[in-house]
Amino acid sequence: MSATSVLDTPAHHPVPPAPGPLDGIERAALLERLLGDPHDPRNPHGYRALLDADEARRTPEATEELLSGVSLNAEFVPRALGGRLARPDVLARVLRPVFRRDVALGFGHGITSLFGASAVWAAGDERQRAHTAGLLLSEGGGRVTIVHHELAHANAILRDEFTARSAVGGGFLLAGRKDVVINADRADALVMYARTATAPGSRTHSVLLLDPARLPPGGVRGLPRVLTPGMRGNRFTGLEFADCPAPADALVGEVGEGVTLALRTYMVNRCLIPGTVVAGVDSALRFAVRAATRGREGGQPSRRHHTALAGVFADLLACDSMAVTGLRSLSLLPDSAHLTAAAVKLTVPDLLRENLEELTTVLGARGHERGPSYGGFQKLVRDLPVAGLGHAGNAACRAVLVPRLRGLARGSWLTTEEPTSRLFLLSAPVPPLDYRRLSLTGGEDALTAALVGIAQRLGPLRGCGPVWTALADLADAFVQETRALREQCAALPEATSDLLADPRACALADRYALVLAAAACLGVWQGQDGTDSFLAQPDWAALALTRIGRRLGVPVPGLPDTVTRSVLDELLVRHRGGRSFDVYDTRVMGG
Template sequence: MRDDHAERFPAEALATLDAWGYRALQVPEEYGGRLTSLEELSAIGRVVAGRDPAVTLIANSPLGAAMPVWLAGSTAQRRAVADAVLGGAWVALGITERAHGADLLASETTVRRDGDGYLVDGEKWLINNAGRARYVCLLARHPDRTGMRSLSFVLMDLAALPPTAYTVLPRITTHGMRAAQIAGIRFHGARVPAGALIGRPGSGLELAAAALAITRTLVPALSLGVLETALRCCTAFLHDRRLYGGAATDIPYVREELAAALVDLRAAEAVARACVRAPHLLPDLVPVTSAVTKYLVPRTVEDRMRQLAVVLGSRSYLREGHWSGLFEKLRRDVTLFGLFDGSEPVVLSALTAQASCLDAPADPRRADALFTPEAVTGPLFGHATGPFAEDDPVTAGTAEACAALARHTADPVLTGAAGALRAAGERVRAEAADALDPRSLAGQQFADRYARLFAATCLARTALAAGEAPPWLGPGLLALLEPGRRMPAERAAALWNDVLAHAATGPAGHPGAPVAAVRGGEDR
């Protein structure tokens, strides 16, 4: 909290994570680090996010920013970046420009052939860790090329450049994540060797898409960590708050809202988990899974945080007091997760562009492994991820999953949800046949429905794979399919003990997070 208020780099918290070994998780095992599983990394990142989203943003930046190198870099590049990161260096990703935002093809930063090397000119904006990073993975345009193959990533080693070759622009302060150091960086005729290009010349746009697909897959877990803590914070406050002669949590509305938050958390984590396993298990589906999870999970969390703020009342507005005003900070910080590495309209457009995968017949069994309870490890970046998914074996299993869920006749909410899921599947499949413009309103609305169908199917198949139908399953499916719809009051009441149990567990108390070592005193 103090770093946030002072807009100060969280050096102490990062040093603690380093001492625990977090940095090694930023480098794949084959290059000397300890990263073997994105699922494991996101489970750990989630725990850190539940304490301080700004710290997790910075702590995870070496992997995210160097993603072009891990995906397409030469062995020498990978080794150099790995060694630097393990030695304490930071990496920055230079994609965005002030005047162009998401329109990458309009980039004005250039990389020009100059003898046996290249000259780099131009300015990138809103760069996390600018000023601290040794390496910048920079997206630049070849001035002699046009179109989809006009961009390349360049690995800029600032330590190898003369100080006159670049300028770090003044720091830009932000709504949340105030401890992060965000700025711009400008290169003026910076000379780099031929080996600085990452991947083939002209591969920048597809490499950006592939790199963002991985980071979009990792971000949602961080949102979940925030919701987890926010729910705990709200429950604790409302449990002790006296209103109208009882505890605030005696008011049915308050219980319903807290129970709905728990349902959102459980539902969204099933989606995030299935999607973070996709790069390992079903890489050809990553263009879909990355968009679904990046759109739906941060959004679900943000919407729920707004609802929780209403329940919490004026305490949500204070930067002090209960838990040091932590809720207020989380609310500011969490908004960034929806914005960066592809904002809502950008990821929705990306998903609409995948609509044709719904037309191809697919074998649902190909996706089974996404939903099994066993943890996944394996080659991280070995498979090439294409720009388009050929088919969708996840929603190919929607009808089958609905039929299985519908057998739980003792749970009318669940059978109702199964019916809603089946109907959603039929509608989306029918609509996928229309060729929609990804940037049109109809295109975005379609993507929203497809994402919801996909997400609810992930949840249903996860529950079926585990052979469980917990009482939150039906409400969870409906929360994904029809956000804003209230679950029956009786069901919310039945979930109340789960809310209390959640509030009672510590930040590292959820399964699958082997991180007792980051436990420590919360600033309360």
């Protein structure tokens, strides 16, 4: 029984007609073809070449040249400024072929420039926006790097900060040192978050757009390269400023707007990083399937690996559902997307790390190989923490969620209207991303509203079979968890100053984020438009929700044995057919 034939979306949210082919999807397919079969030892963009570059701690020059040749930087420039950036979910799809092969390359020759430029897109004046766009769109592609401020002292990349004090006669004097900045020695523009006020509060930092070539040599000094344990081919160097003058027109937005700009632009980063890194974990799962099926009769893995392979596949689909929902919410729900984005970054990295650990049981000794056959797995394990999928961002994400829990419990949960069905219809168009519309003040939670609505519509389907019954029971279990969270969060103190140090409040935020993961999973499952028979069936969603529920500690029903077999069969079909393991099920090179 098809999910879309029995689960109609709310009448007040009609489903739009399916759009025609999107140019972003075509660009993603072209990039996948150009990068070629990663297992081909002759491919200059394959695993052998990428691993050799990583081992030598150098950038893969041939692949960087290819990415410049297809003007990858144009993906990071809004269409209004001459680039291709419109839909965040499409941007993630375009970047996945790169991240599927090398997460470090995706950062070093990819989204780091967007992370830097996003403050300019959000608050820059016309001159700054045009200059930054021209730099990124120039022949060969310029680079923008970001010099973070102190949201959390979690690792060397986030530690240390700069100050910018007013100079006599106008402008700023920059001081401070940061030892680990990606591409600091080859960036054409620096976006600096510098402290401009000594008093505590939310207006302590400002954003400056700096041209390294215009800074006086005596005012700034490049620091030696730092050799990191992961992303070893990337250039991490440092910068030290000593009373370095910077012009007044370097200021982006207003003085004291830095923290607000960071929180607004980080919404995109928090969804985009998981939304691209899932492609790397897709490859890790592909390594495991390859190891488990090679040389076995009928290409069937040993029974002892069935649970791990099917479970990780279901988790990957759930993680992708959450990331894509977060990316689409940036355009569709800019007032409340900060909640979803923080939950995505808080939840998805942990799930993906657990998945890699689970896959090591399948790979065995192959998981420690450094050669081209399986070395990409060990490289991914090294790269992810440096790429921002360690625990560094958890405190910052909780800092967004924890202060909102009491208000959500008292004013949103179980009362908010369901969101537009387009949020979960992966092929449906969404408005172009506008950084200037992203807000930190919205107080409604659309995903829990979707969870409640889907659970209600699942109820009558219990008679359709044991898997449908299990899925309905799982949806109800997460609704009951939402009710429990509402009761506990409503009792939190109104003052938020001490909540971030309260383990109970942080645990409630973590539980809430997992509930949102379940809601996104159910939303994407319900939102199938009939073009994917597997994602429209309840098996993967039931398995994914069971695994999320066990992490959360909610009661989960037993699943029929057919569920694991069904999910595993789809995984093997996609592997043999050279299809991706994400929600899009697209063609990948090399199988």
